[in-house]
Amino acid sequence: MKENKLIAEFWGMVLGEDGTMYYDDAENFFTPTPTNKLKFHESWDWLMPVVEKIEDIENKEISTNLIKYHLYDVEIRQNVTTIHGTNIEETAGDKLFNTYHAVVEFIKQHNK
Numbered sequence: 001m002k003e004n005k006l007i008a009e010f011w012g013m014v015l016g017e018d019g020t021m022y023y024d025d026a027e028n029f030f031t032p033t034p035t036n037k038l039k040f041h042e043s044w045d046w047l048m049p050v051v052e053k054i055e056d057i058e059n060k061e062i063s064t065n066l067i068k069y070h071l072y073d074v075e076i077r078q079n080v081t082t083i084h085g086t087n088i089e090e091t092a093g094d095k096l097f098n099t100y101h102a103v104v105e106f107i108k109q110h111n112k
Contacts (some may be wrong), residue, residue, distance in 0.1 A: 001035075001036070001038070001041065003040075003041070003100075003104045004035065004038035004039075004040045004041060005021065005035050005038065006104060006107055006108070007038075007040045007047075007050055007103060007104065007107060008021040008035075008038055008040070009021075010050065010053070010107045010110070010111075011049065011050050011053060015035070016032060018032075019034055019035060020032040020033055020034050020035070021033050021034075021035055021038060040100060040103075041096075041100050042096070044096060047096070047099060047100060047103065050103055051074050051076075051099065051103065054072050054074055054083065054103065054106055055071065055072055055073060055074055056071075057071070057072055057110075058071060071085070072084065072085040072086065072106075073085065074099075074102070076095055076098075076099050077095070078094075078095060079091060079093075079094070079095075079098065080098065081095065081098040081099040081101075081102040082102070083102055083106050086106060086109060088102050088105050088106055088109070089102070090102040090105070
């Protein structure tokens with residue numbers, strides 16, 4: 001699933017020559033994992049650290065010599081996941097489904 005690979009790269013994992021995604025640092029959350037075994041789409045344990053990383057991202061805008069910081073905020077409700085600070089709102093399925101798709105859309109916009 002290419003969206004899981006996109007999330008893994010955003011989260012700091014790298015693709016190894018053997019086709020596994022792994023962390024290139026000392027604080028590994030997960031062991032090297034084949035790309036088809038990434039579980040961001042089915043596990044809150046995998047997805048929530050990514051949501052937290054999104055919330056920690058600071059965008060800097062320079063406006064009349066002042067630097068303004070904007071923090072993204074992710075709101076997860078029963079049928080709606082919204083990433084404030086963007087125009088992303090997912091409403092089609094359950095919480096995990098919506099959050100996963102909102103995260104994917106955020107990363108796509110963030111990578112542009």
